[in-house]
Amino acid sequence: MAKSRAPQIPFSLRKQDWAYQVIRDRILTGEMGPGETIRQQELADELTVSRIPLRHALSRLAADGLVVDRPHQSWTVAEISVEDARDLYLGRAALEEALARAAANRVAESETPLPGLIGIEHVLRSQHDAARDQDRRELMRLDHEFHTRIYELARMPASLSALQLLRTRSDRYVSLHLARLDRAQDSLAEHEQILTALDAGDADRTAVLTRDHVLGGWCSLVASLEADEPPTTSG
Structure with missing residues (x-):
């Protein structure tokens, strides 16, 4: 499924909160599917944030059970079962x-x-x-x-x-x-x-x-x- 275009960052949100909301929404709507690799640099560029707030967002999503950090590999969207x-x-x-x-x-x-x-x-x-x-x-x-x-x-x-x-x-x-x-x-x-x-x-x-x-x-x-x-x- 094609990714929806991310709107501009609202002034009321921190960059890490913005990234969290956008990625979470894409996972819940199926735009980012189970097992999909999260290409951090591409995503950071698209969302116009640096890698640091993106990592904070991914850590929160991991706590929500929506993404997985695989050591020495990459972040992926969690599987469903x-x-x-x-x-x-x-x-x-x-x-x-x-x-x-x-x-x-x-x-x-x-x-x-x-x-x-x-x-x-x-x-x-x-x-x-x-x-x-x-x-x-x-x-x-x-x-x-x-x-x-x-x-x-x-x-x-x-x-x-x-x-x-x-x-x-x-x-x-x-x-x-x-x-x-x-x-x-x-x-x-x-x-x-x-x-x-x-x-x-x-x-x-x-x-x-x-x-x-x-x-x-x-x-x-x-x-x-x-x-x-x-x-x-x-x-």
Whole structure:
């Protein structure tokens, strides 16, 4: 796949942060594929940064599990595997179920509607717009925001921090299955059900729906990986 042309570096970003964002986006969208060698000098020239901020960016991407530094060789885009995805998704399912339950319990215990609920509804409407426009990047961003806003209601910062690490590493897999229009539509329908249960303060239903939502993404992903036919954004 041809590489998208990198726009100019925003004044608000450090060069290493800029390089990190551009490379991460290319990996998540499949522009840089599994096992692809990262030619540092070419990439540095294209992004108009020196090798030092580029190396900082690559180190961050390695911590995210998106690239690999092979000693005495070169940086490469990390491979994808069912085993790695299973580890990430099952960990996420357990944490997200617990956070969703705690969030719904807070809704149930509150004498007045929690302010955060209105924001979640707005995010969900924006998700429908992104799905209609087949805007993959925006759909992923809003997917993160939808779940994060719910889990912030739980007031469990340590658990949320642990989840964010797993979600960062699983973003690549999320990008793969959300690229399928049918899965994206299923995901939005599940979000509607989760929000309805949350609004009602039904902790058990919110927790179960959230767990099944995460595992539904996992099943969709496994079907694609085992068929060796990663979904694309076209057609």
